[in-house]
Amino acid sequence: MSQEYHGKGKAAGDGEASSSRRPASGRPQYVTVGSGSTSESAARLQALLDNDSGYGGSVAGDALNGVPVWNPALTEDRPTPSHSPMPRGSGEAADNDRRVQANAIHQLWYNQHRVALGRSINRVVETLKGLQEMNATWPATYPSVQRAEAAQSSRPGIIHTNTTHPTLSSESEPRPGLMRRAQTSIGEHQTETESSKAAEQKPKEEPRLMTPQIAQEFSILKLDLKLGALHQTELVHSLEKGSIASLLDGKISSSIKHLLSLRERIEDTSSKVLVTGDLNAGKSTFCNALLRRKILPEDQQPCTSIFCEVLDARENGGVEEVHAIHKDVIYNRHDESTYDVFTLADLEKLVTTNEKYTQCKVYVKDVRSIDESLLNNGVVDISIIDAPGLNSDTTKTTAVFARQEEIDVVVFVVSAANHFTLTAREFIWAAAAEKAYIFIVVNGYDNIRDKERCQKMILEQVQGLSPRTFKESSELVHFVSSNAIPTGPSPPGGNGGRGSGSSSGGGGDGPDDDSDPKGKGKEKEKIRDFENLEQSLRRFVLEKRARSKLAPAKTYLLNVLGDVNTLATVNQDVAQSELDRVTKELNDLEPLIEASQKARAEVSDDIDRTIETTCKDIYDHTRSTLNHSIAQAADEDLGVPYPGLLNAFQYAEDIKEAILSQISASVTACEEHARRKTVEGVSSIKQLGLLHLGDEYTDLSFRPNVMFRRKRDVLARQIEVETELWDFFDWSTIMQRQEKLAGTGMALTVATAVGGRVVGGFGWVDGALGAMKVVGNNNIRKLIIPGVIVTAVAATYYLLLQIPHSLPHRLTTKISTQLAAIDYVHSNSDRISSSVRKVLRFPADNLRVGLQRSVEQLGNKREETRKVRMESEVARKYFGNLVNETVRIRNTVEGVDLEGPAPGVAGGYDY
Numbered sequence: 001m002s003q004e005y006h007g008k009g010k011a012a013g014d015g016e017a018s019s020s021r022r023p024a025s026g027r028p029q030y031v032t033v034g035s036g037s038t039s040e041s042a043a044r045l046q047a048l049l050d051n052d053s054g055y056g057g058s059v060a061g062d063a064l065n066g067v068p069v070w071n072p073a074l075t076e077d078r079p080t081p082s083h084s085p086m087p088r089g090s091g092e093a094a095d096n097d098r099r100v101q102a103n104a105i106h107q108l109w110y111n112q113h114r115v116a117l118g119r120s121i122n123r124v125v126e127t128l129k130g131l132q133e134m135n136a137t138w139p140a141t142y143p144s145v146q147r148a149e150a151a152q153s154s155r156p157g158i159i160h161t162n163t164t165h166p167t168l169s170s171e172s173e174p175r176p177g178l179m180r181r182a183q184t185s186i187g188e189h190q191t192e193t194e195s196s197k198a199a200e201q202k203p204k205e206e207p208r209l210m211t212p213q214i215a216q217e218f219s220i221l222k223l224d225l226k227l228g229a230l231h232q233t234e235l236v237h238s239l240e241k242g243s244i245a246s247l248l249d250g251k252i253s254s255s256i257k258h259l260l261s262l263r264e265r266i267e268d269t270s271s272k273v274l275v276t277g278d279l280n281a282g283k284s285t286f287c288n289a290l291l292r293r294k295i296l297p298e299d300q301q302p303c304t305s306i307f308c309e310v311l312d313a314r315e316n317g318g319v320e321e322v323h324a325i326h327k328d329v330i331y332n333r334h335d336e337s338t339y340d341v342f343t344l345a346d347l348e349k350l351v352t353t354n355e356k357y358t359q360c361k362v363y364v365k366d367v368r369s370i371d372e373s374l375l376n377n378g379v380v381d382i383s384i385i386d387a388p389g390l391n392s393d394t395t396k397t398t399a400v401f402a403r404q405e406e407i408d409v410v411v412f413v414v415s416a417a418n419h420f421t422l423t424a425r426e427f428i429w430a431a432a433a434e435k436a437y438i439f440i441v442v443n444g445y446d447n448i449r450d451k452e453r454c455q456k457m458i459l460e461q462v463q464g465l466s467p468r469t470f471k472e473s474s475e476l477v478h479f480v481s482s483n484a485i486p487t488g489p490s491p492p493g494g495n496g497g498r499g500s501g502s503s504s505g506g507g508g509d510g511p512d513d514d515s516d517p518k519g520k521g522k523e524k525e526k527i528r529d530f531e532n533l534e535q536s537l538r539r540f541v542l543e544k545r546a547r548s549k550l551a552p553a554k555t556y557l558l559n560v561l562g563d564v565n566t567l568a569t570v571n572q573d574v575a576q577s578e579l580d581r582v583t584k585e586l587n588d589l590e591p592l593i594e595a596s597q598k599a600r601a602e603v604s605d606d607i608d609r610t611i612e613t614t615c616k617d618i619y620d621h622t623r624s625t626l627n628h629s630i631a632q633a634a635d636e637d638l639g640v641p642y643p644g645l646l647n648a649f650q651y652a653e654d655i656k657e658a659i660l661s662q663i664s665a666s667v668t669a670c671e672e673h674a675r676r677k678t679v680e681g682v683s684s685i686k687q688l689g690l691l692h693l694g695d696e697y698t699d700l701s702f703r704p705n706v707m708f709r710r711k712r713d714v715l716a717r718q719i720e721v722e723t724e725l726w727d728f729f730d731w732s733t734i735m736q737r738q739e740k741l742a743g744t745g746m747a748l749t750v751a752t753a754v755g756g757r758v759v760g761g762f763g764w765v766d767g768a769l770g771a772m773k774v775v776g777n778n779n780i781r782k783l784i785i786p787g788v789i790v791t792a793v794a795a796t797y798y799l800l801l802q803i804p805h806s807l808p809h810r811l812t813t814k815i816s817t818q819l820a821a822i823d824y825v826h827s828n829s830d831r832i833s834s835s836v837r838k839v840l841r842f843p844a845d846n847l848r849v850g851l852q853r854s855v856e857q858l859g860n861k862r863e864e865t866r867k868v869r870m871e872s873e874v875a876r877k878y879f880g881n882l883v884n885e886t887v888r889i890r891n892t893v894e895g896v897d898l899e900g901p902a903p904g905v906a907g908g909y910d911y
């Protein structure tokens with residue numbers, strides 16, 4: 001509904017139109033006040049107003065970026081309308097001058113305050129926008145504290161709503177320690193100094209959004225959260241920091257919007273007077289009397305069915321007409337699709353039989369001078385809204401209407417005969433919540449015979465309904481007869497024509513045509529009463545205007561500045577503690593990073609060394625083991641029984657197999673050794689990891705049994721050793737063995753059995769020569785052949801007997817030669833150590849990556865912390881400045897004194 005009343009009509013165009021189209025008087029726009037007699041002081045004041053309307057031309061220059069600037073048209077002083085030309089006595093002229101002066105003083109006073117408040121609004125809007133920006137980058141902390149009981153002994157602690165430890169003790173630490181922002185890490189401070197027992201004994205503190213103190217401090221930016229059964233506090237605590245910030249952002253936005261509308265409101269030079277009352281109480285008659293024209297239809301039957309707002313025709317380019325506003329549209333005078341145009345004469349039909357329209361704008365030319373007129377009184381443009389009579393259908397609508405901010409004054413018309421009906425009382429009670437004072441017009445007073453009783457009864461009723469109005473009843477309660485007021489002629493084709501055509505009084509409807517001098521006197525009294533009412537109403541409107549337009553702006557500014565100041569103070573502290581925390585964090589981080597970098601280099605070397613040592617050890621071990629094993633293979637018990645000469649070749653194969661198996665077993669043993677060493681290596685790397693990375697270290701699962709699964713003895717199997725005949729007779733072995741046997745004196749050889757030391761190196765030759773001597777040459781000659789044969793057989797027998805001893809040596813040598821040819825020992829040592837190296841590299845690389853990551857993480861943390869430090873620094877400065885700025889603006893706003901009576905008006909209501 002409020003928008004429906006947005007046409008202020010104070011656009012520049014209108015101003016021009018009005019000034020150029022104000023033809024009737026033909027006077028200059030800035031005329032001398034009074035009826036011809038120039039009042040110097042009035043003229044001076046008027047000139048002062050002309051030159052300095054309070055805006056002094058500086059406002060446009062002051063306009064801040066992005067904030068809508070003042071509409072210059074609104075700040076221009078408006079031409080002073082003409083005054084009534086009727087001749088007056090000197091006393092009346094003086095009165096008139098005084099009134100004009102008073103008006104001018106009031107205008108000056110009003111403008112000064114308006115400018116101060118307007119500028120403050122601009123500054124606050126800018127400040128709020130800045131706060132919004134800051135809130136987007138550095139989510140502001142919304143104050144929340146412990147239960148009031150817990151906080152009683154100390155100042156309220158402040159924690160962030162999303163802090164992980166919501167139950168902070170406000171007793172153990174001073175306030176700054178309690179302030180934390182969201183995502184602050186756990187256990188930062190509060191439990192350090194208190195024993196667990198003490199903590200247990202403490203009453204359980206519930207998180208609470210605000211103490212009553214702070215709740216009082218916050219009036220506009222208070223987060224109003226009502227969701228289901230959750231208490232607001234819990235709700236805020238359950239919300240993320242981001243959500244709080246966006247809620248706050250929304251609050252700030254609506255506050256900015258409200259400030260802009262307040263600014264528009266204080267710029268608005270118009271004032272709306274809502275005339276309401278019971279059916280047929282004479283509201284329309286009263287409005288017409290105020291206008292001194294029969295504009296609104298009057299009837300004995302209830303007739304007004306829609307709201308009719310009567311405005312000065314200047315608002316409509318000087319054209320008198322009616323704009324009937326379509327239902328469900330917002331009226332815009334410049335958009336004819338929002339209304340239908342009618343003549344004033346059509347108004348009667350419109351208001352009585354209406355279904356299509358919700359309200360009418362009635363533009364009428366003011367027939368009265370500024371010192372008499374209510375519509376156009378030189379200070380403020382007043383529009384009068386004639387409401388339908390109160391009945392069950394419209395009471396609610398009218399009550400809603402009366403609550404609108406635009407309605408500055410509610411004039412309640414009550415029939416002197418009927419007094420306050422139940423509906424009337426209900427309406428006044430409802431309206432009293434918004435409007436402390438109601439202007440009461442007791443109409444139809446002429447019908448009352450016992451006037452005193454009527455007054456008494458009505459005033460008693462007023463006392464019950466609105467005590468404050470009753471207190472000011474001489475100004476606010478008027479007993480009049482609206483129909484006794486002479487009204488001017490209706491416009492051509494108008495609805496009335498019942499008026500006398502005279503605006504000087506004495507004319508009008510019926511009663512004053514009476515030639516009876518007593519009657520005439522009575523009529524004059526009625527007119528005087530009505531004029532008194534008009535003066536009171538005017539004072540009330542002027543006074544009310546200052547209060548109703550400037551006071552809300554002032555109050556709101558003070559409230560919002562208070563809120564922003566509280567928020568800024570809290571956030572300044574929070575930013576400071578955040579700054580301290582991150583500075584400390586950074587100080588702690590630096591050595592950590594250094595140590596981590598150093599550890600990374602050192603551990604890397606350590607790992608390399610561990611791997612190299614382990615691998616070298618394994619290589620050496622394998623090499624020596626295999627060499628030894630190969631060399632000693634023949635001497636070992638191969639476990640292959642000699643099957644006899646016939647199976648000698650099979651025996652050779654078995655021996656070969658056994659030797660190779662032995663070597664293989666040796667390889668396996670080396671691998672086993674390597675495995676053990678690898679397990680040790682892996683474990684030592686793990687220890688290094690745990691030492692330097694702690695929980696950060698990710699252990700890899702190592703399965704030692706998987707090592708050396710394949711290719712274990714491939715090389716051994718590749719050996720192919722051909723068994724040759726000579727392999728069975730290994731001379732060197734035989735000789736070696738012979739020597740060994742001779743040395744031990746245990747030579748039980750075939751040769752000795754046959755004849756001396758046949759088989760004993762060359763000893764057997766000596767034996768043969770000795771035997772030759774004994775036997776003699778002939779005999780020898782006879783014996784030589786059988787002897788040779790025997791010897792040969794014996795030697796052969798001996799050789800064959802030696803096969804189990806000589807064959808393994810022979811084969812070992814051959815195998816060894818072949819293994820040497822394929823570099824078997826080195827290959828296997830290398831294979832095993834390489835495999836170990838490969839295995840060890842996994843945890844080593846893992847550890848290196850972990851260390852690298854740790855260094856990087858610390859580096860990132862440092863970067864982030866630096867960023868937070870920078871942001872906190874910016875926030876601290878910002879909120880520090882904000883605290884000062886809010887105090888400065890607050891001082892300016894507080895300097896706007898609206899408390900005392902406004903100069904220039906007589907009233908001074910206690911609002």
Ligand SMILES: Nc1nc2c(ncn2[C@@H]2O[C@H](COP(=O)(O)OP(=O)(O)OP(=O)(O)O)[C@@H](O)[C@H]2O)c(=O)[nH]1
Nearest residue numbers: 280281282283284285299302303304389444481482
């Ligand atoms: N005697 C007397 N009659 C009055 C006075 N004021 C209004 N009337 C008459 O009372 C009747 C109703 O007046 P309206 O002005 O139409 O009353 P209203 O309150 O506007 O009526 P609705 O808009 O229909 O509620 C008309 O016939 C008027 O002439 C007055 O002061 N004295």
